[in-house]
Amino acid sequence: MGYTNDMRTYKYQIRNHPQNKRLGNMLDDLADVHNHFLDLEKRYYRIYGKYAGRYRLQPHLTKLLQRTKQHWVWIPRDTLDAVIIRLHIAWQRFFDWQKKGNLKGRRVGTPKHKAKYKFRSAKFQTGYRLQDGRIRISFKAWDNNSHALKFERIYFSFHQHRDWSGDVRYIQILRDSVGTYWLYVVTDNTAKEVIPATGESVGVDFGMKDAYLTLNTGEKIQHPQPLKASLKQLRQLNKSLSRKIKGSGNWWRAVRDLARLYNKVANQRRDWHWKLATDLCRRFDLIAIETLNLEGMKRLWGRKISDLSFYQFVEILKFKCFKHNRELRQVGQWTATSKPCSDCGRQNKNLSLSDRQWICSECGSHHDRDINAAINILRGCLESSVEQM
Numbered sequence: 566m567g568y569t570n571d572m573r574t575y576k577y578q579i580r581n582h583p584q585n586k587r588l589g590n591m592l593d594d595l596a597d598v599h600n601h602f603l604d605l606e607k608r609y610y611r612i613y614g615k616y617a618g619r620y621r622l623q624p625h626l627t628k629l630l631q632r633t634k635q636h637w638v639w640i641p642r643d644t645l646d647a648v649i650i651r652l653h654i655a656w657q658r659f660f661d662w663q664k665k666g667n668l669k670g671r672r673v674g675t676p677k678h679k680a681k682y683k684f685r686s687a688k689f690q691t692g693y694r695l696q697d698g699r700i701r702i703s704f705k706a707w708d709n710n711s712h713a714l715k716f717e718r719i720y721f722s723f724h725q726h727r728d729w730s731g732d733v734r735y736i737q738i739l740r741d742s743v744g745t746y747w748l749y750v751v752t753d754n755t756a757k758e759v760i761p762a763t764g765e766s767v768g769v770d771f772g773m774k775d776a777y778l779t780l781n782t783g784e785k786i787q788h789p790q791p792l793k794a795s796l797k798q799l800r801q802l803n804k805s806l807s808r809k810i811k812g813s814g815n816w817w818r819a820v821r822d823l824a825r826l827y828n829k830v831a832n833q834r835r836d837w838h839w840k841l842a843t844d845l846c847r848r849f850d851l852i853a854i855e856t857l858n859l860e861g862m863k864r865l866w867g868r869k870i871s872d873l874s875f876y877q878f879v880e881i882l883k884f885k886c887f888k889h890n891r892e893l894r895q896v897g898q899w900t901a902t903s904k905p906c907s908d909c910g911r912q913n914k915n916l917s918l919s920d921r922q923w924i925c926s927e928c929g930s931h932h933d934r935d936i937n938a939a940i941n942i943l944r945g946c947l948e949s950s951v952e953q954m
């Protein structure tokens with residue numbers, strides 16, 4: 566999920582109830598819709614050499630609902646349409662990325678077939694009502710007496726731990742990997758919460774070894790203890806999974822435990838990212854960071870980078886900086902930040918990834934690798950040739 570500047574998303578857990586299986590059935594059916602239209606697009610392309618797009622597919626859906634796919638009709642129409650629109654956008658994104666010459670940005674793939682259990686979310690623009698911690702969804706059902714479809718209103722209650730602000734644009738129902746259902750309320754709240762200026766700037770280095778973040782002030786920010794403990798548990802569980810016989814009862818149990826723990830880690834980390842971003846915004850007017858080169862980092866570090874999830878943190882930081890009127894700058898991708906000595910500017914060409922401390926051969930300064938980089942990042946951003954975000 567992205568954090569855009571003109572929308573806010575509020576997340577609530579839907580209380581467990583046997584009724585929730587309706588939501589599960591709906592998502593399963595939506596997976597069918599997704600796969601059906603994905604196949605259709607591919608077939609259309611083979612025959613006509615171009616893609617059909619949503620404006621051809623949506624009228625086609627109308628026909629399907631009358632003929633061969635009548636069993637989809639119980640789901641609100643705009644929720645079915647949203648699946649087609651999502652596919653449309655995914656293809657668009659793929660074409661845009663192709664046009665750019667395959668060189669810039671993250672690799673974008675074509676939309677893929679989805680297994681039912683992997684189909685996670687449904688969007689509602691109409692056909693729902695929110696009130697007093699409950700959500701009412703208008704499904705349709707065949708009525709044998711009147712021989713017609715009639716509305717069947719189903720209520721789901723959710724844990725409304727806080728109120729949303731702004732007008733609700735749409736809602737989403739999500740199913741996570743452990744079978745919990747969530748309600749996302751998306752509003753158009755764009756109110757800024759301006760924090761008084763502090764006159765301070767900071768350079769931030771993302772680290773893999775000593776600290777998660779290192780500031781040019783010398784401050785090192787580590788993973789919080791509960792998250793560290795969960796990450797350790799995650800490693801242990803992964804190891805124990807690999808010792809089990811694939812497909813056995815114990816193996817399945819470990820898979821389930823792993824999914825549950827992975828969720829917990831993701832939540833803990835997201836909470837911490839929000840706190841961290843808030844803290845930086847409170848203390849600094851200008852925040853300078855390096856440019857993340859995700860593909861490069863993945864090559865260099867393997868899986869670890871996705872675990873550390875700097876990408877998510879930067880997305881949250883962008884949103885927070887917008888909200889609190891802070892300036893976020895990224896130092897140019899080709900600006901060297903590790904090797905130059907921050908005191909005299911001499912490049913330490915022999916610096917390797919394992920050198921955590923070094924002494925400048927020119928001026929004799931003793932450097933902590935990450936602090937030195939954070940100082941260079943801030944300096945790089947304050948100079949003229951910066952990419953402003």
Ligand SMILES: [Zn+2]
Pocket residue numbers: 906907908909910911925926927928929930
């Ligand atoms: Zn030096």
